[in-house]
Amino acid sequence: MPDVIVIGAGHNGLTCACYLARAGLDVLVLEQSDTVGGCINTRDLPDGRGRLELGAYEHGGIRGSGVAADLELETRHGLRFHLRDEVTLGPADDGARIAFHNGLEETLELLRPVVGPSETDAYARFAAWATAGMKLVGSLDSGPPPSFGQLAAAAQATLGAEAAPFMQTLLGSASAVLRATFEDERLMAPMAHWAGHSQQSPLDPGTGGGGLMLAAFHGAPAARPAGGSRATVEALVRCLEAAGGRVVCDAAVSAVEVSGGRASAVIAGGERHVATRGVVSAIDARRLLGSGGLVAQEHVPDRLKRELRRVHSGLRNVSELKVDAVIDTLPQVEPAGFDRAFMLSANTITDIEQAFASVQLGELARRPPVMIAFPSTLESGWAPEGKAVAWISTFVPWRPADGAWDEAKLEAAADHAWSVAERALGARMGVVERRITGPVxxxxxxxxxxxxxxxxxxxxxxxxxxxPTPSLSGYKTPIDGLFLTGAGTHPGGGITGVPGRNAAQVALASLGVGSRGARLARRARERSALVRDAWKATRELRSAS
Structure with a gap:
C-alpha cells in the first residue's frame, strides 16, 4: 500500500509526487487520461507524418523556479532545453514587428525603428520598474501565499514610498497601466496579451501585474524542452520512478474515502487504493470537495461549502481553441531568428480588449489575439523534409451564442484563427494536415x-x-491527510512546478517527514532571500521611478 496517493498526473501532480518520493515516501499517482501531462500533450502523427504540440509550449517557468534543478531533471533524468534569446514577437497586421529579445539593450535597438525613440525610452523605464516589481512578487511564490493585507503590509515595510504605486499597479488593470505608460497601441498589444494569457481581459482589475511580466523577463532566455513539451513530464516520471514511485493511467478517480476524519483511500477505475499517510489532489478544489465532488459532503465543513460556492471559472465565457498543423513551408519572419520566438499577435491593445468583450457575448472576435509558434524551427523531427509545423492558440467562447460547439463551428473558428495568423505574419501557410482541439x-x-x-x-x-479559497490557500484541507496542489492553488497556472513543490513541502511538514531542523533552516533561508530580494527591489524601484 502506498504512503501517499496523488490524484492527477499533470506536471504539478508529478512534481509534488517527485518531492514526496524523494523524501522517502511510497507514492502512487493516478491519472484519468491515457497519457500523463494534462495540458502538456505532444502527439506523433502516424507513419512519420510529423509531430504536433497540442498543449503548452514554453517551459521557462519550471527552469526559472528551480524545480528542474531541485529534481535533477536535466542532470539525471534526461531533460534538455532549447534556450533562445529571441523570446517573444508581436506581429501586427500593418507589418510592424514588436520584438522582445532576452537582452534589454537588444530589445531597445529592435523597438526604436518600429515605434520611435520616445516609446522606446518609455519601454526602457517601464522594463526597469517592471523587473524590480516582479522580483518582489516572485519572492512570494514559495510556500503558502500571503493575504492581500499581508502583502500590502510587507510592501509598506520594504518599499516605503513605492509601496502605494506598486500595490495600485497590482490591483489595477493591465490596460490602465499600459495606457498610462505608452502611446503606441501595437507596442502595448503583446504586453496586454501576456496579461490576458490567463484568460482574463486586460481591462479586468488585478491584471496589472500581468501587464508587467513581459517587460520583466530580460536577462532570462526562453526555454523549450527538446523533443517537445512531453519531455518535461517524461523526465518527471523518470524522476518519480527512480525514487520508487509509480504512475497508473486510465485510472479516473471517482471517490476519496474519509475514515475517522482522515483521507484513507481512493476509488479509481473500480479499484480501491488505500493511502496509509495521505492523499494529494492535483484537480481543482470544487471537483474534490464541492457538491458532487470526490469527497462525500458530510466530511466538508459548512464554512468551506460556502467558500466553494464562490469559486468560479467561466464568468467571462472564455475558453481556448488550438490549431496545430503540418504546413508546406515555413513563413519568412523578421527580424532574423525570430521565427524561433513565441509570438503574441493581438495587433493593438484595443483589439484585444474588444476580443474579450466579443467572447463574453458568445461571439468569435473580429480580430482575436492569436499565439503562434513554429516548433520545427528548433529541431528536426517535427515535419517531413521541406515542411514545417505551426502551433496556434486563440480565445473562443465556452458557450457560443448560437448553440453548442459542433464540428462545423470548430472548423469555422479554426479557419478564422488561421486567417488571422496569416494576416499578422503577412504570409500564406498551406496546410498539409491539421488537428483542432476545442473546448470540449x-x-x-x-x-x-x-x-x-x-x-x-x-x-x-x-x-x-x-x-482557491481563504481556507484552502495553504494547500491543506480541513480533512487530515488531504492536500491540494495544481494550477488552482498559488501561484496559479503556467509550467512552473511551484504549486507542486509548495504542496509537497506542506504535506511533508504535516506528515512529520524530514527533520524539523532542516525545515526550519529552509524557512530561514527563504525568509532571508525574501528580505534580500525586497531590499534589492526597493532600490531598483526607486532608481526606476
Whole structure:
C-alpha cells in the first residue's frame, strides 16, 4: 500500500509526487487520461507524418523556479532545453514587428525603428520598474501565499514610498497601466496579451501585474524542452520512478474515502487504493470537495461549502481553441531568428480588449489575439523534409451564442484563427494536415471546468491568499491527510512546478517527514532571500521611478 496517493498526473501532480518520493515516501499517482501531462500533450502523427504540440509550449517557468534543478531533471533524468534569446514577437497586421529579445539593450535597438525613440525610452523605464516589481512578487511564490493585507503590509515595510504605486499597479488593470505608460497601441498589444494569457481581459482589475511580466523577463532566455513539451513530464516520471514511485493511467478517480476524519483511500477505475499517510489532489478544489465532488459532503465543513460556492471559472465565457498543423513551408519572419520566438499577435491593445468583450457575448472576435509558434524551427523531427509545423492558440467562447460547439463551428473558428495568423505574419501557410482541439476536447483531456488550464479563474478575488479559497490557500484541507496542489492553488497556472513543490513541502511538514531542523533552516533561508530580494527591489524601484 502506498504512503501517499496523488490524484492527477499533470506536471504539478508529478512534481509534488517527485518531492514526496524523494523524501522517502511510497507514492502512487493516478491519472484519468491515457497519457500523463494534462495540458502538456505532444502527439506523433502516424507513419512519420510529423509531430504536433497540442498543449503548452514554453517551459521557462519550471527552469526559472528551480524545480528542474531541485529534481535533477536535466542532470539525471534526461531533460534538455532549447534556450533562445529571441523570446517573444508581436506581429501586427500593418507589418510592424514588436520584438522582445532576452537582452534589454537588444530589445531597445529592435523597438526604436518600429515605434520611435520616445516609446522606446518609455519601454526602457517601464522594463526597469517592471523587473524590480516582479522580483518582489516572485519572492512570494514559495510556500503558502500571503493575504492581500499581508502583502500590502510587507510592501509598506520594504518599499516605503513605492509601496502605494506598486500595490495600485497590482490591483489595477493591465490596460490602465499600459495606457498610462505608452502611446503606441501595437507596442502595448503583446504586453496586454501576456496579461490576458490567463484568460482574463486586460481591462479586468488585478491584471496589472500581468501587464508587467513581459517587460520583466530580460536577462532570462526562453526555454523549450527538446523533443517537445512531453519531455518535461517524461523526465518527471523518470524522476518519480527512480525514487520508487509509480504512475497508473486510465485510472479516473471517482471517490476519496474519509475514515475517522482522515483521507484513507481512493476509488479509481473500480479499484480501491488505500493511502496509509495521505492523499494529494492535483484537480481543482470544487471537483474534490464541492457538491458532487470526490469527497462525500458530510466530511466538508459548512464554512468551506460556502467558500466553494464562490469559486468560479467561466464568468467571462472564455475558453481556448488550438490549431496545430503540418504546413508546406515555413513563413519568412523578421527580424532574423525570430521565427524561433513565441509570438503574441493581438495587433493593438484595443483589439484585444474588444476580443474579450466579443467572447463574453458568445461571439468569435473580429480580430482575436492569436499565439503562434513554429516548433520545427528548433529541431528536426517535427515535419517531413521541406515542411514545417505551426502551433496556434486563440480565445473562443465556452458557450457560443448560437448553440453548442459542433464540428462545423470548430472548423469555422479554426479557419478564422488561421486567417488571422496569416494576416499578422503577412504570409500564406498551406496546410498539409491539421488537428483542432476545442473546448470540449480539452475537458475530455483534463476535466477542468470550462476547459480552463488554470483550473479556476486567475481573477483578483482568486489570487494569493484567496486561491482557491481563504481556507484552502495553504494547500491543506480541513480533512487530515488531504492536500491540494495544481494550477488552482498559488501561484496559479503556467509550467512552473511551484504549486507542486509548495504542496509537497506542506504535506511533508504535516506528515512529520524530514527533520524539523532542516525545515526550519529552509524557512530561514527563504525568509532571508525574501528580505534580500525586497531590499534589492526597493532600490531598483526607486532608481526606476
Amino acid at each position: 476536447s480539452w475537458v475530455a483531456r483534463h476535466g477542468n471546468a470550462n476547459a480552463n488550464p488554470n483550473h479556476i479563474e486567475m481573477s483578483i478575488d482568486q489570487l494569493l491568499g484567496f486561491r
